[in-house]
Amino acid sequence: MTTSAELFATAKTLIPGGVNSPVRACKSVGCDPLFIARAAGSKLFTVDGDELVDFVMSWGPMLLGHAHPGVTEAARAAMLDGASYGAPCPAEVAMAQAVVDAVPGIEMVRMVNSGTEATMSALRLARGVTGKDAVIKFEGCYHGHGDAFLAAAGSGVATFGIPGTPGVPEGTVRHTLTVPYNDLDGVAALFAAHDDIAAIIVEPVAGNMGLVLPKPGFLQGLRDLATKHGALLIFDEVITGFRLAYGGAQSVFGIDPDLTCLGKIIGGGFPVGAYGGKRRFMERISPEGDIYQAGTLSGNPVAMAAGLATLAALAQADYAGLAARTESFASTLAGILADKGLPVVRNRIASIFTLFFTESPVTDFATAKTADSARYARFYAHMRGRGVNLAPSGFECAFTSFAHTDADLEKTLDAARAFAG
Ligand SMILES: *Cc1c(COP(=O)(O)O)cnc(C)c1O
Numbered sequence: 266m267t268t269s270a271e272l273f274a275t276a277k278t279l280i281p282g283g284v285n286s287p288v289r290a291c292k293s294v295g296c297d298p299l300f301i302a303r304a305a306g307s308k309l310f311t312v313d314g315d316e317l318v319d320f321v322m323s324w325g326p327m328l329l330g331h332a333h334p335g336v337t338e339a340a341r342a343a344m345l346d347g348a349s350y351g352a353p354c355p356a357e358v359a360m361a362q363a364v365v366d367a368v369p370g371i372e373m374v375r376m377v378n379s380g381t382e383a384t385m386s387a388l389r390l391a392r393g394v395t396g397k398d399a400v401i402k403f404e405g406c407y408h409g410h411g412d413a414f415l416a417a418a419g420s421g422v423a424t425f426g427i428p429g430t431p432g433v434p435e436g437t438v439r440h441t442l443t444v445p446y447n448d449l450d451g452v453a454a455l456f457a458a459h460d461d462i463a464a465i466i467v468e469p470v471a472g473n474m475g476l477v478l479p480k481p482g483f484l485q486g487l488r489d490l491a492t493k494h495g496a497l498l499i500f501d502e503v504i505t506g507f508r509l510a511y512g513g514a515q516s517v518f519g520i521d522p523d524l525t526c527l528g529k530i531i532g533g534g535f536p537v538g539a540y541g542g543k544r545r546f547m548e549r550i551s552p553e554g555d556i557y558q559a560g561t562l563s564g565n566p567v568a569m570a571a572g573l574a575t576l577a578a579l580a581q582a583d584y585a586g587l588a589a590r591t592e593s594f595a596s597t598l599a600g601i602l603a604d605k606g607l608p609v610v611r612n613r614i615a616s617i618f619t620l621f622f623t624e625s626p627v628t629d630f631a632t633a634k635t636a637d638s639a640r641y642a643r644f645y646a647h648m649r650g651r652g653v654n655l656a657p658s659g660f661e662c663a664f665t666s667f668a669h670t671d672a673d674l675e676k677t678l679d680a681a682r683a684f685a686g
Contacts, residue, residue, distance in 0.1 A: 266312070266313075266314075267312060268312065268313050269297065269298065269299050269300040269311060269312055269313050270297065272300045272312065273297050273298060273300070283298070284298065288656075288657060288658055288661070289657070291657040292657075293638065293642070293657065293658045293659075294641070294642040294645040294646065294657045294658065295642050295646070296642075296645065296646055296649065296657065298657075299311045299312075299313070299315070299317075299649075299654075300312045300313075303332075304319070304327075304331035304332060305330075305331050305332045306330040306331060306332070306668035306670075307319055307330055307331070307666060307668045307669040307670065307673045308331070308673075309331070309654055315652065316652060317649070317652050317653060317654040318652060318653050318654065318669070318673045318676055318677055319331070319654045320653070320654060320655050320656070320663040320664060320665065320677075321654055321655070321656050321661075321663075321664065322664040322665075322666055323529075323534060324529065324656075324661075324664075325472075325504050325508065325529045325530065325617075325662070325664050326529040326530050326532065326533070326534050327534060327664075327666055327668075328507070328508055328530055328575075328579065328582075328616065328664075328666050328667065329533075329575060329578050329579070329582075329666065329667055329668065330666045330667060330668025330669075331534075331668070333533070333574075333575070333578065333668075335574045335577070335578055336533045336534070336571050336574045336575050336578070338574070339570040339571055339573065339574035340533070340535070340567050340570055340571040340574075342570065343356070343566050343567045343569070343570035343571075344567050346566065347566065348565065348566070348567055349561075349562055349565045349566070349567075350565075350566065351561065353564075354564070354566045354569070356564075356566050356569035356570055356573060357376065357564040357569055359569070359573055360376065360531075360564070360569045360572055360573055360576075361373075361374050361376075363573060363576045363577075364527070364531070364539060364541060364576075365541070367507070367511050367512055367513075367576065367580075368502075368506065368512055368513050368515065368516070368525055368527075368541070369512055369515055369516055369521065370500070370515050370521050370522045370523070370524075370525050370541075370542060370543075371525055371541035371542055372541070372542065372543055372544040372547065373541055373542070373544050373547035373548070374539050374540070374541030374547070375539065375540055375541065375547070375550055375558065375563075376537065376538070376539050376560075376563050376564040376569075377537075377538040377539060377540065377558075377560055377563050378536050378537065378538060378560055378562055378563060379409065379528060379536055379537075379538045380408075380409050380501075380503035380526065380527075380528030380529060380538045381408075381409025381410055381411055381538070382409075382538050382560070383409075383503065383526035383527060383528055383538035383539055383540040384408040384409050384411060384414060384466065384499075384501055384503075384526050384540075385409065385411040385413070386540050386558045387464075387466075387499050387524045387525075387526050387540040387542075388400055388411070388413055388414075388463075388464060388466065388499070389556060389558065390524065390540070390546060390547075390549060390550060390556055390558075391463045391464035391496075391497040391499060391523075391524065391546075392463045392464070393549055393555070393556040394497070394546050394549055394556075395463040395464070395495060395496065395497065396463075397461045397462060397463040397496070398440045398461050398463060399440045399441070399442055399459055399461045399462045399463060400413060400440060400441055400442070400462070400463055400464050400465070400466055401442045401443075401444060401452060401455055401462060401464070401465045401466070401496075402414060402416065402441060402442070402443055402465075402466050402467075403443070403444060403445065403446040403467055403468075403471070403629075403630075404443050404444065404445050404446060404629065404630040404631075405446055405471060405473065405474030405477070405629065405630030405633060405660075406446065406466075406467065406468045406471055406473060406474070406501070407468075407473035408466055408468075408501050408503075408526075409503075412433045412434070412437045412438070413437055413438070413440065413441055414441070414466075415429040415430050415433050415438065416429060416438045416441035416443050440461075442455050442459065442462070445629040445630065445631065446467075446471055446474075446477055446479075446628070446629040446630060447477075447479065447480045447483050447628050447629050448629070449482070449483055449486040449487070449490075452465065452486070452487065452490055453490060456490055456493075456494045456496075462494060462496045463496060463497065464491075464496050464497040464498070464499050464524075465487050465490070465491050465496060465497075465498050465499065466499040466501055467484075467487060467498075467499070467500065467501065468500075468501050468502075468503075468504065468505070469484055469500050469501075469502065469505055469513075469514035469515065469518060469520070469522075470504075470505050470509065470514050470614055470617075472504040472505070472617060472661075472662045473504075473660070473661070474629075474630045474633040474634075474660050475612065475619035475621055475627065475633050475636070475659065475660045475661065475662065476612040476613065476614065476617050476618055476619040476662050477612060477627055477628060477629065477633065478612060478614060478628075479518070480628065484518050484520045485518075485520060488520055488521065488522070491523070497523040497524055497546070498520075498522045498523050498524075499522060499523065499524045499525070499526065500513075500514065500515055500520070500522035500524070500525045500526070501526045502514055502515070502525050502526060502527055503526055503527060503528035503529050503538070504529060504617070504662070506525070506527040506528075506529070506530060506531065507527075507530040507531060507575075507576065507579055508529075508530055508615060508616060508617065508664075509614060509615045509617075510584055510615070511579055511580060511582075511584065513525070513527075522542065523542050523543055523546060524540060524541070524542035524543075524546065525540065525541055525542055526538070526539070526540045527539040527540070527541075530575065530579075531572045531575070531576065532568050532571060532572050532575075533568075533571035533572050533574060533575035534571065535567065535568035535571045535572070536568065537568045537569075537572055582667055583667075584615065584616075587615070587616045587665060587666075587667060588614075588615045588616060590665070590669075590674075591613065591615070591616045591617075591618060591665045592613060594665070594674045594677075594678075595611055595613050595618040595620070595663075596611065597678055598620065598677070598678060598681055599611040599620055601678060601681045601682055602620065602622075602681065602684070605684070605686050606686070607622060607640070607686055608622060608623055608624045608637075609621070609622060609623075610623050610624070610625070610626060610627050610636075612627055616664060616665040616666070617662045617663070617664055617665075618662065618663050619659075619661070619662050619663065620663075621633065621635075621636040621659070622636050622637040622640045622641055622644075622659070623635045623636040623637065633660060636659050636660075637659075638659050640686070641658075641659030642659075643684075643686075644684060645657060647680070647683070647684050647685075648677070648680050648681070648684075651676075651679075651680035651683065652676065652680070653676070653677050653680050
């Protein structure tokens with residue numbers, strides 16, 4: 266048997282940091298990663314022979330649970346007919362129809378291979394149709410690793426972002442204007458100071474600084490400001506799409522964005538993203554229009570089959586029931602920690618929640634950062650030692666799924682009861 270420790274040691278000599286995406290290395294919680302042999306339902310099974318109740322769920326996609334039989338069968342059947350054609354296939358049309366039917370703001374859609382590609386492409390489209398260059402993004406929101414979105418969080422209102430990583434040209438991030446989440450006045454001030462704003466991009470419910478909900482009126486305020494100033498409103502629903510509700514956050518909050526980015530859930534675990542929106546904008550995409558965007562593997566038949574099977578199952582799913590179970594679970598979990606005298610703030614919507622170890626309400630990145638990371642690291646390690654896989658960072662979400670059982674949730678609560686703080 267090769268252990269996680271042995272695999273990680275070898276991986277570090279071959280792959281930067283030993284991982285293909287940074288947070289997986291578990292650095293911020295001071296642990297080494299577990300290597301997963303297989304997953305089923307709500308469970309991960311490690312190469313070390315351990316079984317964990319999973320609340321990461323591949324960072325959101327596995328809303329139906331791991332290795333869902335319908336999704337697995339659909340992908341297997343599609344694979345027998347070839348993995349990729351580089352030519353159109355029927356499943357792409359079915360997928361486009363399913364997305365257009367589900368998401369109110371999407372009249373046309375283009376499939377890509379990741380959430381990162383979706384947001385990069387949507388921003389290019391917004392810049393192309395408006396003829397403007399700047400984009401407003403919110404501190405603590407994540408839109409994938411495209412250059413334009415890596416402006417340092419923490420930059421003040423109306424100041425230009427600085428590159429958050431070496432390798433991003435100053436000139437690129439100069440067009441990225443950052444403002445705190447939920448700060449509508451800050452957005453208005455940016456529009457007053459800049460006449461070259463192509464788009465506002467926002468996670469309608471923020472899920473990448475831990476879970477942070479939009480204040481009442483925030484999203485409608487963004488809609489109104491974008492319309493008033495001739496900018497496009499881009500909803501990054503890569504997490505919220507098909508998770509908050511079948512129609513995404515825009516159906517829950519009743520907001521009509523110009524463009525919407527999807528990812529995670531729509532691939533059923535395969536690498537898929539999509540961006541779509543108003544027909545008059547989407548018609549500008551090549552080859553119908555003049556704005557270029559392409560992808561060798563985009564819309565590949567195996568991913569489309571898995572995604573379609575996922576959407577078909579979700580169309581019948583009891584979202585309200587899962588939300589109620591998640592609320593009861595998250596509030597019990599928070600109560601267990603609070604009874605130990607620990608400060609806990611609980612943010613939750615639908616099947617997503619974050620417990621922040623802090624006193625103050627968490628409404629933006631600055632308040633999220635008041636949470637005690639050292640305590641979260643201890644909590645993570647404690648829970649992992651008792652067979653519960655939480656996100657390896659306090660600034661991430663916990664995701665439940667339709668596969669989580671009462672026994673899974675009880676096991677998790679029992680593990681938390683034994684946490685010393
Ligand atoms: C995960 C995520 C992305 C990036 O998606 P990838 O598939 O990792 O490229 C973009 N936006 C949001 C809101 C995300 O959560």
